[in-house]
Amino acid sequence: MPSESHRDEDLFESQYIDKYLSEYASVSSIVREALPFELLATVGGVVAGIIFSGMTAELEMIPGLLVIYPGVLGLRGNISSTLGSRLGSAIHLGLITDLDRHNPELMNNISGSLILSVIVAIILGFLGHFVTLALGFESAGAFTLILICVISAFTSGVILSFVAALLAIGMFRFGFDPDNVVTPSIATLGDIVSMLMLFFSAKMVVMF
Amino acid sequence: MGILVGQILNSREESLISMPAILILIPSLIKIGGDTGSMLGARLSSAFHMGLGDNLRSNPVVHNSVIAASIVGFVSSISVSILVFLASSFLGFGMPFFTLLEISLIAVVIELSVVYSATVAIAFASHRFGIDPDDTVIPFIASLGDLVGVTGILIALHLLNIL
Numbered sequence: 395m396p397s398e399s400h401r402d403e404d405l406f407e408s409q410y411i412d413k414y415l416s417e418y419a420s421v422s423s424i425v426r427e428a429l430p431f432e433l434l435a436t437v438g439g440v441v442a443g444i445i446f447s448g449m450t451a452e453l454e455m456i457p458g459l460l461v462i463y464p465g466v467l468g469l470r471g472n473i474s475s476t477l478g479s480r481l482g483s484a485i486h487l488g489l490i491t492d493l494d495r496h497n498p499e500l501m502n503n504i505s506g507s508l509i510l511s512v513i514v515a516i517i518l519g520f521l522g523h524f525v526t527l528a529l530g531f532e533s534a535g536a537f538t539l540i541l542i543c544v545i546s547a548f549t550s551g552v553i554l555s556f557v558a559a560l561l562a563i564g565m566f567r568f569g570f571d572p573d574n575v576v577t578p579s580i581a582t583l584g585d586i587v588s589m590l591m592l593f594f595s596a597k598m599v600v601m602f
Numbered sequence: 603m604g605i606l607v608g609q610i611l612n613s614r615e616e617s618l619i620s621m622p623a624i625l626i627l628i629p630s631l632i633k634i635g636g637d638t639g640s641m642l643g644a645r646l647s648s649a650f651h652m653g654l655g656d657n658l659r660s661n662p663v664v665h666n667s668v669i670a671a672s673i674v675g676f677v678s679s680i681s682v683s684i685l686v687f688l689a690s691s692f693l694g695f696g697m698p699f700f701t702l703l704e705i706s707l708i709a710v711v712i713e714l715s716v717v718y719s720a721t722v723a724i725a726f727a728s729h730r731f732g733i734d735p736d737d738t739v740i741p742f743i744a745s746l747g748d749l750v751g752v753t754g755i756l757i758a759l760h761l762l763n764i765l
Binding site for chain 2: 433438443450472526
């Protein structure tokens with residue numbers, strides 16, 4: 395009877411939903427899975443903060459540096475997490491097996507993310523300068539801010555792309571799913587590396 | 603949005619530079635809202651894709667995810683204040699632990715309540731209008747987390763008469 399089988403299906407579905415909800419949507423299971431990663435991310439944030447607090451001299455010397463700092467960090471985190479996720483998918487598809495400079499899939503992903511970071515960094519420095527001026531604050535000049543943005547975005551991009559590729563390939567070899575490991579670790583590491591590179595590029599610009 | 607956050611920080615530059623402990627606190631504290639909000643957004647949109655998102659009030663997925671995200675947020679903010687206290691006293695510009703804890707808790711309460719309401723609202727609205735919530739929630743919430751986080755920290759500093 396068609397109606398009966400339909401009822402069976404409904405019953406099965408509602409049982410499935412109940413089981414699903416009790417496993418997937420219980421408060422304790424979410425907290426158990428999310429808390430360790432969040433705590434790890436806060437450790438990364440504090441390390442980034444320590445570097446940030448060491449930059450007070452540069453912050454005073456380069457007006458406008460404080461304005462671009464959230465942008466540089468956000469840019470780095472977004473682009474590198476996307477790269478990590480793309481590499482994970484490519485590895486699952488079997489397109490990347492080794493850290494090989496002649497692999498077009500790997501090199502296209504990395505160069506694409508680097509080009510994107512440079513373009514966004516230029517826009518960021520430009521916006522940072524003009525918005526600061528428009529609000530009546532002092533700025534170190536568009537060229538200085540763009541230079542700092544581009545240097546820090548490019549260098550941190552090179553480091554993080556290399557780490558992301560190494561981590562994704564290595565984790566896959568050891569039987570982990572790169573999707574679960576690469577994005578959270580790159581997001582945490584990304585803050586530290588980009589803060590460090592922001593610090594160095596600000597120091598370089600101050601010197602010249 | 604990043605530039606906007608920077609401008610808010612810039613307007614308080616002098617007082618922030620004089621308090622390095624707050625500078626350590628900022629990057630990690632503003633990340634909590636964006637991180638847990640993105641997690642909440644991803645969970646809500648997965649639930650909608652599976653057809654579990656019919657009404658707002660009595661929905662266990664929405665309810666439990668918000669509670670769980672708040673627990674994660676609060677525990678992380680307490681751990682942030684402990685870590686910042688240790689780091690800053692180690693570096694020699696210590697602030698009293700309870701001041702740091704108060705700043706983080708006030709900032710996190712403001713941040714989480716704004717970010718989570720926005721997450722639930724955007725997820726439901728984009729589901730209603732037929733736009734995939736996966737595409738709309740996370741990019742917006744990550745930047746909103748930074749913005750509200752910085753505002754929350756400054757409000758906390760004002761409430762405690764530190765600024």
